[in-house]
Amino acid sequence: MDEMTTLRELRADVPVPDRAALAPGRKRLTEAMAGGGRTRRLRADWRIASLGAAAAITVAALLGTQLLDASDPRGTAPATIASNLDLSGPAETLNRAADFVEGATAPPEPRDDQWIYTRGVVAEPELKAGGEGMAEMTYEPDSWSRYGNGAAEKDQSDDDRSAREIYRAAARLPEDPAALLAEVRRLYPADTSGQTRSETEEQQTFRGLSVLLESYPLPPAAVARIYRAMATLPGVGITGHLVKDAAGREAIAVTRDEQGTHERREILLSPYDYTYAGQRFVVTEDYEMKMPEGMPGPGQKFTAGDITINEARTAAAVVDAEGDKP
Known part of the structure; x- marks a missing residue:
């Protein structure tokens, strides 16, 4: 059995990757392989160690936009939860969120020569049964992408898009x-x-909505329309209580079960201003993932409530040059 076939079989239950978020990771991975750039260590999923170098490279590209600086842009001063916060259901939560963001003043669209800076954090999986063979991987601590990227926009081979296109x-x-x-x-x-x-x-x-909301910047009126439409999508729910994102911040969890898997995807929103905060994948029922036939290594038991992916965006800004920070 070749390595790529094994990888496909192993991740058959894993949610479909958000391809629009992969371009920065591919660029960062290429630069890292060439020996450039600063890196920080991250313990990866147990499955990576068992798949070897080829699989590790694949996951490195997938996770390339997940960052490791846990600072909170709200600072140390207590923030005030939105006065109209209602977690009783998707219609109540998302329509109130839409009303809130719709009233925000829209900043001017960035210039084509400006850059989008983001910083975030990814938390280790929270597995009640524990994880086996956790590998170490490296990532850049910050991310910059050109707002108007003509080369990316001309490439129609996939659905990666520049910030300007989105x-x-x-x-x-x-x-x-x-x-x-x-x-x-x-x-x-x-x-x-x-x-x-x-x-x-x-x-x-729901996957597309998650990718769209993750993009920065977005016009406030567009975000309001997205929230109102999301509230009408069958299967969408609200946890009914605030959860913790990868940076330890309180967050609203907009949820939907991933059919064909044992997990649900959660889009996380700030309860302070309803901006995008991150995403999680949470196990919905106990199950055991076994290694594909002919592949050595232990399986992994998962328990309802385990968090397999938890990532947060902790800063986002429009800057004038690559390397600039707000």
Whole structure:
């Protein structure tokens, strides 16, 4: 059995990767292989150690945009939770969030020569049964991407997009929720590579919404339309209580079960201003993942409530040059 076939079988239950978020990771991985850039160590999922170097490179590209600085941009002063916060259901939470962000003053669109700076944190998996063979991997601590990236925009080989493309696509999203969700599916099509389990239409839509909300910046009016449309998507829920993101901050969890897996995807929003805070994947039922036939290594037991992926964005800003920080 070749390594890539083994990798596909191993991750059959894993949620479809957000391909629009992979471009910075690919660039960062290439630079790291060339010997450039500062790195920090991160313990990776137990599955990486068992798959060897080829699989580790694949996951490095997937996780390349996850960062390791745990600072909180809200600072040390106590923040005030939004006075209209309601966690009783998706319609109540997301429509109130839409009303809140819609009233924000829209900053000017960035210039084509400006850069988008982001910083974040990824937490280790929280597994009640413990993890085996945790490997170490390296990542850049900060990320910059050109707002107007003409080369990326000309490459139509996949659905990676520049920040400028996403900003303008979001600004054009229709008011009608059903039409908006259909446009999100067009922007982020279903995975057809055969490497992962097939998505349902609703699952594809929720993934696309997650990728779209993760982009920075977005027009406030567009975010409001996205929240109102998300509230209408079948299967979307709210945890009913605040959760902790990878940086230890309180967050609203907008949830949806990933069909064909034992997990749910959670889009995390700030309870202070309803901005995007990060995402988590949480195990919904006990199960055991076994290694593919012919591949050595222990399996892994998962327990309902385990958090397999937990990442947060702790800073985002428009800057004038690569390397600048706010």
